[in-house]
Amino acid sequence: xxxxxxxxxLIPIISDQLVVSNIGLPSQELxxxxxxxxxxxxxxxxxxxxxxxLGLALAxxxxxxxIDGDGSVLTNFGTLPTxxxxxxxxxxxxxxxxxxxxxxxxxxxxxxxxTSLSKVAEACGCDNVVECSADxxxxxxxxxxxxxxMTIIVSKCESGNIKVPVIDMDAPVIRHRxxxxxxxxxx
Amino acid sequence: MSINQKIVNDFVKNKIKFVTTxxxxxxxxxxxxxxxxxxxxxxxxNKEDEGMGxxxxxxxxxxxxxxxxxxxxxxxTINTLVTLIQYYNIPLPMLISYRGEIGEPVxxxxxxxxxxxxxxxxxxxxTYHFHTKSDADELDAILNHSFxxxxxxxxxxxxxxxxxx
Ligand SMILES: Cc1ncc(C[n+]2csc(CCOP(=O)(O)OP(=O)(O)O)c2C)c(N)n1
Ligand SMILES: [Mg+2]
Numbered sequence: 001x002x003x004x005x006x007x008x009x010l011i012p013i014i015s016d017q018l019v020v021s022n023i024g025l026p027s028q029e030l031x032x033x034x035x036x037x038x039x040x041x042x043x044x045x046x047x048x049x050x051x052x053x054l055g056l057a058l059a060x061x062x063x064x065x066x067i068d069g070d071g072s073v074l075t076n077f078g079t080l081p082t083x084x085x086x087x088x089x090x091x092x093x094x095x096x097x098x099x100x101x102x103x104x105x106x107x108x109x110x111x112x113x114x115t116s117l118s119k120v121a122e123a124c125g126c127d128n129v130v131e132c133s134a135d136x137x138x139x140x141x142x143x144x145x146x147x148x149x150m151t152i153i154v155s156k157c158e159s160g161n162i163k164v165p166v167i168d169m170d171a172p173v174i175r176h177r178x179x180x181x182x183x184x185x186x187x
Numbered sequence: 188m189s190i191n192q193k194i195v196n197d198f199v200k201n202k203i204k205f206v207t208t209x210x211x212x213x214x215x216x217x218x219x220x221x222x223x224x225x226x227x228x229x230x231x232x233n234k235e236d237e238g239m240g241x242x243x244x245x246x247x248x249x250x251x252x253x254x255x256x257x258x259x260x261x262x263x264t265i266n267t268l269v270t271l272i273q274y275y276n277i278p279l280p281m282l283i284s285y286r287g288e289i290g291e292p293v294x295x296x297x298x299x300x301x302x303x304x305x306x307x308x309x310x311x312x313x314t315y316h317f318h319t320k321s322d323a324d325e326l327d328a329i330l331n332h333s334f335x336x337x338x339x340x341x342x343x344x345x346x347x348x349x350x351x352x
Contacts, residue, residue, distance in 0.1 A: 020244070040247065044270030048240030051232075052271075055244025055252070058228065059205060078233030082241070086230055172276040179247050186249060 001134035002160035003096050004029045007067075009138040013145065018182060020053040020066040022046075024103025026096065028164040030067070037181040041167055041174050047076030050093050054083055057091035062185040063145060064090060070097040070111035077120070083152070084125030092144045093152045094137075100159040118154040126152050134158070190349075191220040193323060194282070199226045201330040203253050203280070205245035207231065207238035211257035213284040213349045218255060235260035236267040243277050251334060253280040258287070258303045258343065259296070268310060272339050279339040280330050285316070290346035307341050314341040317348040 003026060011034045020040045021027045027041040040056075042049055050073065053066025073079070073095055083093065099112020111117050118131040128149050132140045134157035144151035167174075188196070194217050198206065205228050208218050222229045228250075232238030235256045242252035256264075260283075272279050286293070287300025307314045313336075315329055316322070326342065333340040 042271075044274065045236075045240070045267055048236065048243075048267065048271065051237045051240025052244035052247075055205070055230075055241035055246075056248040057244075058230070058241075059245040059248025059250035076234075076237055076240075078237050079240075082230065082232055082237065171274045175247065175275040175277070179249075182247060183249055 002158050002162075003098050003102060004162045006096060006134050006137050006155055006157050007033055010141060013138055013142050014065055017145070018056065018062050018064045018185070020049050020056065020064065022049040022067055022069050022072055025161055025164060026067055026069060026103075028167055029162070031167050032164050037177045040178045041169070043167060043171055047072045047079075050079045050083065051076065053093065054079070054086065054088060054091055056182070057088035058086060060182060060186045061090065062182065063092070065092045065094055065141070068093060068095045069102065070095060070099060070117060071101040071109045073117055074109055074111060080121050080124035080126060083150070084127070087127070087150045089148050089150050091150045092141065094141060095152070095154045096157060097154050098157050098159045102159060102161055106159045106161070112159075118152070121152045121154070128152065129154070131156065189216070190320060190323060191216040194326060195220045195224050195227070197327045197330060198253060199224065200327060201334065202251050203330070204228060204250040205230070205242065205252040206255060207241050207252070208255040209233075209235050209238065209257065209260065211284040211286065213286065213344065213346065214255055214257070214282075217282070221255065235264045239264060239267045239272060239279065242279055243271055243275070246277055251278070253282065255282045257284045259299045261303060261306050262299065265306070265310065268312070268339055273310075276337040278334045278337045280333045281339060281341050283341055283343050285343040285345040288345040288347070290350065303343065312339050312341050314343060317342060317344045319348060320351045322348065
């Protein structure tokens with residue numbers, strides 16, 4: 001299974017949840033599969049999906065799923081200690097670890113070599129770290145949503161991309177639509 | 188009232204409830220005051236671009252946010268300022284220690300100081316330079332301006348400002 005297959009299995013579970021999704025193909029795929037006002041699409045800024053997700057989770061009550069990539073977590077490793085030390089039990093960080101910089105042509109990352117992101121997350125002090133296969137990812141996300149405990153999920157899947165169009169929505173429109181939904185859920 | 192208390196009071200008055208910081212010697216007192224404030228959630232970040240991500244998330248969650256950092260951090264946050272904060276119209280007051288100005292003991296700090304205003308200018312970021320204590324009288328209005336305009340603003344605080352404070 002590649003990232004887009006994993007996302008497909010997640011749709012029934014995350015469709016109605018607040019989702020922050022990573023730059024490039026992850027956002028484009030989510031947008032194509034299931035565009036929702038509950039989705040915040042990052043159009044740039046590699047690395048900050050987990051940070052935006054944590055800030056959002058700490059600021060309000062609804063559950064938040066940040067979909068991140070292995071390459072993006074590697075570029076913003078400082079996020080893991082911040083997450084560990086500022087736990088938000090409404091926060092789930094889902095790292096789609098395809099072992100590559102998928103959006104730029106699947107150049108290999110160190111996460112696909114000797115570096116284990118789940119072990120790094122544990123070493124940074126994160127309490128509930130789950131590493132799972134692509135097939136088990138939907139069940140892991142479902143369990144985390146049912147769980148009320150901050151959870152980091154590292155989903156190991158294959159490299160590879162499907163053809164998807166870019167997102168045509170303007171950034172302030174994405175944000176405004178998303179914020180309206182966030183405030184509705186916290187009313 | 189100390190200048191640090193005044194700054195935090197203005198933050199609270201402007202309903203800022205979420206503040207991220209990366210330390211600078213000049214900012215030690217105001218960071219202590221942020222940590223002590225019961226109205227503000229203080230979340231230290233490891234790098235300033237990470238901090239801006241946290242602030243963007245908190246803002247979208249309904250909490251006004253701000254970042255406190257050193258001017259050297261302009262170098263590591265340009266991409267985030269442009270592609271996240273400005274692109275999505277997110278307000279972000281940045282209280283910045285302006286190291287490398289007159290009175291600076293560390294020569295290396297001057298290297299970034301000479302680029303600081305030019306970079307902020309190039310980014311079209313409204314910039315306010317606090318040089319004497321009374322300059323801080325405008326802080327309340329500057330914070331309000333950032334949230335009204337949904338733009339980042341830079342408040343540069345130099346060594347003279349902190350000495351006179
Ligand atoms: C600072 C910076 N460097 C490089 C890029 C180019 N870039 C965009 S997405 C991406 C790959 C991200 O990889 P990963 O987080 O693993 O996500 P994947 O596409 O594999 O799901 C890269 C390198 C960028 N956007 N910003
Ligand atoms: Mg990847």
